[in-house]
Amino acid sequence: MPFAGIDIGSTMTKVVIADEKEKVLAAHIGPTGAEHRHLALRVMDETIARAGLTFAALDFIVATGYGRINVPFSDKQITEITCHARGIRALFASAKIIIDIGGQDSKGIKLDADGKVSDFVMNDKCAAGTGRFLEVIAETLGIALADMGAIALAAEGVVQISNMCTVFAEHEVTSRLAEGAGVPEIVAGLHQAIAGRVVNMTRRLGLEKDLVVTGGGAKNAGLVEAIAAQVGFAVLTPPEPFITGALGAALAGKDLFQRGIRPQRPRQREDVTFYS
Amino acid sequence: MKANPRFYAGLDMGSVSIKAVIVNDGQMVASGLIPSGGQYKAAAARLMEEVLAKAAVALEDLSGLVVTGLGAQSAPFEAPQVSDISCQARGCHVLFPSARTIIDIGGQFTKAARITPQASIADFLMSEKCATGSGRFLQVIARILHMPIEAIGPLSLQAQSPVEFSTNCAVFAESETISRLAEGAQPADILAGVHRAMAAKVKMLVKRVKLEAEVVLTGGGGEDAGLVQAVGQALGLKIRVPETPRLTAAFGAACLAAEPTVKR
Numbered sequence: 001m002p003f004a005g006i007d008i009g010s011t012m013t014k015v016v017i018a019d020e021k022e023k024v025l026a027a028h029i030g031p032t033g034a035e036h037r038h039l040a041l042r043v044m045d046e047t048i049a050r051a052g053l054t055f056a057a058l059d060f061i062v063a064t065g066y067g068r069i070n071v072p073f074s075d076k077q078i079t080e081i082t083c084h085a086r087g088i089r090a091l092f093a094s095a096k097i098i099i100d101i102g103g104q105d106s107k108g109i110k111l112d113a114d115g116k117v118s119d120f121v122m123n124d125k126c127a128a129g130t131g132r133f134l135e136v137i138a139e140t141l142g143i144a145l146a147d148m149g150a151i152a153l154a155a156e157g158v159v160q161i162s163n164m165c166t167v168f169a170e171h172e173v174t175s176r177l178a179e180g181a182g183v184p185e186i187v188a189g190l191h192q193a194i195a196g197r198v199v200n201m202t203r204r205l206g207l208e209k210d211l212v213v214t215g216g217g218a219k220n221a222g223l224v225e226a227i228a229a230q231v232g233f234a235v236l237t238p239p240e241p242f243i244t245g246a247l248g249a250a251l252a253g254k255d256l257f258q259r260g261i262r263p264q265r266p267r268q269r270e271d272v273t274f275y276s
Numbered sequence: 277m278k279a280n281p282r283f284y285a286g287l288d289m290g291s292v293s294i295k296a297v298i299v300n301d302g303q304m305v306a307s308g309l310i311p312s313g314g315q316y317k318a319a320a321a322r323l324m325e326e327v328l329a330k331a332a333v334a335l336e337d338l339s340g341l342v343v344t345g346l347g348a349q350s351a352p353f354e355a356p357q358v359s360d361i362s363c364q365a366r367g368c369h370v371l372f373p374s375a376r377t378i379i380d381i382g383g384q385f386t387k388a389a390r391i392t393p394q395a396s397i398a399d400f401l402m403s404e405k406c407a408t409g410s411g412r413f414l415q416v417i418a419r420i421l422h423m424p425i426e427a428i429g430p431l432s433l434q435a436q437s438p439v440e441f442s443t444n445c446a447v448f449a450e451s452e453t454i455s456r457l458a459e460g461a462q463p464a465d466i467l468a469g470v471h472r473a474m475a476a477k478v479k480m481l482v483k484r485v486k487l488e489a490e491v492v493l494t495g496g497g498g499e500d501a502g503l504v505q506a507v508g509q510a511l512g513l514k515i516r517v518p519e520t521p522r523l524t525a526a527f528g529a530a531c532l533a534a535e536p537t538v539k540r
Contacts, residue, residue, distance in 0.1 A: 104448065124443070125443045125444070125445060126406070126443065126445040126447075126448075127445050127447035127448055132447055132448070133447075136447060163405075164405060164406075165405060165406045165407050165446075166407075166445075166446075166447045167407035167412050167413075167416060167446050167447060168384075168404075168405075168407055168412070
């Protein structure tokens, strides 16, 4: 029995198809465009093809992420907080705290003993502490975003970045460069600044083991290390941090289906040709 | 020859620009403004020279000089230093004796102060953590619109339906501006939306120092008629703007230089 989860984030659209044993059958990631519905369908179709399935064969489709309301072919919409918790719990049964660093927001999620969300904190009002902060500064430094983590880890010291605001930090970085500071040390300082921001935000939930870092930020080893240094213990990261929300969405759909809940309408491929 | 031979100078060394004012008999007789640039001290010395020449006074003939602003320590002269907010308060008080709240919107920082009828500071707050409340936000958006900063005010006043940004973050608003332009939004509506976001931030700051009429808006923000209007709407009252809003702190410094307490 295949279940699909689609997570439409600010920069990426992720789809996971999993079976009733919670095994991932296929996963795929595409960019989120201005016209969500077209891309959502394209990423969905690609994942279905990779799983060797058909659209009609999916038993349940759950949409999540900030673009979830724009997915006309989903059977249910569930918040990304719930889906991240579900996905992480499937990967790490011992997880108590989740820090999710996305392209345009960051979240802290607290799980109870049953793996349910008991509390969360979120910043989606300001670019500080999100992937956007690093993206903007990477551009200023002329470095690829994907290389930032490795560069930070090669630093022989840290240049403190005192501004939280991305706009002001950008200015601060150029001033430090002009003063002769090294790029790796500046990048290490930037990672420390982001880590400080998300850890301080999550501190309200209580920082305890096991703590899992997920989202695009978890792909950045320098950032993960900076977070571990701030919380004072080793943190875990999923093998595929981009897709934990989509995985959780697929599994949330499985849970609903196993409780006897069925899609409201017959779902056929034609249902969505209108949007393709 | 002037009736009163005493001339006083105020030098305001800000983060973005340096301002100098010469005062005679309580009146501004000469003034100048230049970008701070990398050669801070040299720029200040050059500006003072220019302004003194305009007033036809020699540096040694000044009866008093006060330096203020973020960069006051780098002043090219030995002179008493007074905080920029005290100078701002004095300058606004001289221009508008009924001023009780001062909002200074500069290139990097926004400040709000409540002053007493005697122009002493009753409460003061500065926003330095977030670009949204400051002129930097406008600079970021003006760059996308390929527009000089001076053109923003007049254009924004023609807005039909101001854009509502989903957050007040300057970074997110920058990308939102790009998508809105692609969707056909008018630059005037975008600018008016930026002004509203800034005004909301300014209102938060002003509320914390306790708003009291009359309100004077100084700094580069005072030159932006659209921003002045948005702040007035957000606060629900009329805003006073000095003729040269960027010079009020330097003017206040010169006024303070004439007072016995800070005289050399």
